Amino acid sequence: MAQKHGSNHCHARELLDRVGDKWSVYVLHVLSSAGTVRFNELRSRVDGISQRMLTVTLRGLERDGLVVRTAFAEVPPRVEYALTPLGATLSQMVCDIVTWADAHMKDVDTARAAYDTRKAQ
Numbered sequence: 001m002a003q004k005h006g007s008n009h010c011h012a013r014e015l016l017d018r019v020g021d022k023w024s025v026y027v028l029h030v031l032s033s034a035g036t037v038r039f040n041e042l043r044s045r046v047d048g049i050s051q052r053m054l055t056v057t058l059r060g061l062e063r064d065g066l067v068v069r070t071a072f073a074e075v076p077p078r079v080e081y082a083l084t085p086l087g088a089t090l091s092q093m094v095c096d097i098v099t100w101a102d103a104h105m106k107d108v109d110t111a112r113a114a115y116d117t118r119k120a121q
Contacts, residue, residue, distance in 0.1 A: 018064055019090060023049055023057040028083070029098050031067065032091035036082040066090060 018024055023046070030045045031037065037045070043054050058081060061067040066087035072078040083091055 015064065018060055019066070019094075021057075023053055024061060025094055025097065027054070027057055027061065028066065028087065028091055028094045031081065031083045031087070032095055036070075036080050039079050039081065042081060061087070 019028070026046050026049070027042070030042060034042075034045065039054070039058075042058075043049060043051060046054060049057070058067060058069065062069050065084055068082055068084050070080045070082075072080075
């Protein structure tokens with residue numbers, strides 16, 4: 001019998017929504033390989049993300065304890081981001097997902113094309 005996931009799994013679903021979204025996975029992957037980076041460097045490494053979306057994503061990851069933000073009182077201001085120890089525990093799984101995606105993208109493309117062909121008929 002399949003296990004039903006009710007309200008007691010709500011927090012897990014919330015967290016999965018965070019770490020499973022498009023930009024969070026990408027940011028976690030970059031931080032896991034790059035280490036501590038400044039905001040603009042991170043933005044340049046996360047292809048296609050807007051400044052606003054990167055800010056929103058980093059705030060969510062920081063709130064969840066996965067990323068730490070360090071602001072330096074300098075002129076010009078400097079802000080750096082890095083994985084927390086908790087974030088580091090997640091980074092290997094994120095890297096594994098990215099590796100899997102790279103290894104199987106051709107298979108997915110083939111499946112998509114076959115599906116689209118079947119649905120177009």
